Amino acid sequence: MLIGVPKEIKNHEYRIGMTPAGVRELVAHGHSVMVETNGGAAIGLSDEAYRTAGAEIVLTADEIFERADMIVKVKEPQPQECRMLRDGQILFTYLHLAPDPTQTELLVNSNAVAIAYETVTDARGGLPLLAPMSEVAGRMSIQAGAHALEKAQGGNGTLLGGVPGVAPAKVVVIGGGVVGTNAARMALGLGADVTILDRSLDRLKELDNLYGPALKTLYSTTDALEKCVLEADLIVGAVLIPGAAAPKLVTRDMLKQMKDGAVLVDVAIDQGGCFETSRATTHQEPTYEIDGVVHYCVANMPGGVARTSTFALTNATLPYVLQLADKGYQQALKDNPHLRNGLNVHRGKVTYQAVAQDLGYDYQSAEQALGL
Template sequence: MLVGVPKEIKNHEYRIGLTPAGVRELVQHGHQVMIESDGGTAIGLTNEMYQAAGAEIIATAQEIFSRADMIVKVKEPQPQECKMLRDGQTLFTYLHLAPDPQQTQLLVESGATCIAYETVTDKNGGLPLLAPMSEVAGRMSIQAGAHCLEKAQGGSGILIGGVPGVEPANITVIGGGVVGLNAARVAMGMGGNVTILDRSLSRLKQIDELFEGRIKTLFSTTEVLEQQLKDADMVVGAVLIPGAAAPKLVTREMLGLMKQGSVLVDVAIDQGGCFETSRATTHQDPTYVVDGITHYCVANMPGGVARTSTFALTNATLPYVLALADKGPKQALFDDKHLLEGLNVHHGLVTCEAVASALGYQFVAAESALAGSDLQVSA
């Protein structure tokens, strides 16, 4: 199979879909790999390193999209990239379609087979290709929020850990999943007073046991959330419904409960955000203020630590890339029910129920969509 990796074009996005080590694995399996020139240069992965691993360096994304059987990316394709996709081609990347009707429409029109990292599952019910970036984003959320709390950044002027004789910051994390757990771990390590809200009692019990009571756990209700907002200096939104738009848990009216200069960090922004006042921002212009509350809603947070993120992500995605290339996408999807969960769009059909429901498309089960296609079984 001919695998193509274009350079990411989203604002301040320096990650890349394959490392040289990943290229070498694909080449050893008998596949060809094209890397767009300087695709990884910003994080120290040079053209020469990719060539040494067996890749062909390509000058333009247009050539990669026109030639490749499978496109491997990191972030969701931008409109100009969607328009270069073609019928029968496979796209493997993050998609986050539920809050993005334009991208969904363009992918449906392309006829391509579009597999989303964020909805691939594992035997334990986890999301193995989302987890590495959730770990990074969770840890970064506290780092970013701490900066926003500085007075010069418009914050309230609070140091997360305080100092002897001065109270630390109160940090509320909404959601006890991978993002929330990693946010809480870093916040606690920095000396903050940390509370996690979740609706799973078993998860709250796990967190309580893991941190031996050093992090407060509360069952999430509207009343509990409102009380937390009154006391919080920083709130991290870490709620995820796989494939679906994030629920709006904090309304604009609720901002009136918060202290002026407090910070909201919305890690769920890729799925539309879990605060009513959230809108996607970039690393170039990461924050804005609503009713005296600073909002940090960068849609590609892990891109800020692009080298770490690239290696963490590609460690997880490479086995799936190899399976798709070795078997061909149709056979790979049929052979692995967990990879099949990642199929969001195929040959003009929406095969992710959460996306179809959110955007008003007819849902077609992935098995049915594949059975009715003539996508190659083997490459």
């Protein structure tokens, strides 16, 4: 199979879909890989490193989309990339379709086979291709939030960990999954007063066993959430419903009652955000202010630490890329039900139920699409 790896074109996105080590693995399996020139240059992965691994370096993304059997990316394809996709071509990347009707329409019209990293599952019910970026985003949420709390950035001027004789910042993490756990870990490490809310008692018990009395755990009700939000200096939104739009948990009314200069970091923004006042921002202009509250809603947070993120992502995606390349997408999806869960769009049909439901498309199951 011929695999194409284009340079990412989203604002301030420096990650790349495959490292030279990943290229070398694919070549060892008898496949060919094309990488767009300077695709990894910003994070120290030179064209020469890719050539040494066995890749062909090409000058334009147009050539990659024109020739490749499978496109491996990081972020969702931008409109001009969607329009370059061919009938039956495989796209393997993050998609986050539920809050993005334009991308969904373009992918449906392309007749391509779009497999989303974020809905691939594993035998334990986890999301193995979302997890590494969730770990990065969870940890970044705290350093981003700490910076936004500085007075010059619009925050209330509170140091996250305080100092002797001065109380630390109050950090509230909504959601106890991978993002939330990593956010809590970082905030605790900096000495903050941390509360995490979740609706799974089992998960709250796990977190309590993990961090002991240093971490406050609360069952998430509307009342508990509202009380925490109004007292918080920094709130991290870490809620996920796989493949679906995130629920709006912090309302505009709550926002109006929050501390002036408090900070919201919405890690769920890729799925539409879990704060009513959230809208996607970029690393170039990461924050905005509403009702005296600073919002940080960067839609590609891990892109800020692109080198770490690229290596972490390739470690997770490479086994699945190899399955798709070695067997062809149809056999790979038939053989692996967890990879099959990643199929979101197949030759003009939406094949992920939450996306179809949120955006009003007729739903065709992946099994139907593959003739199983």
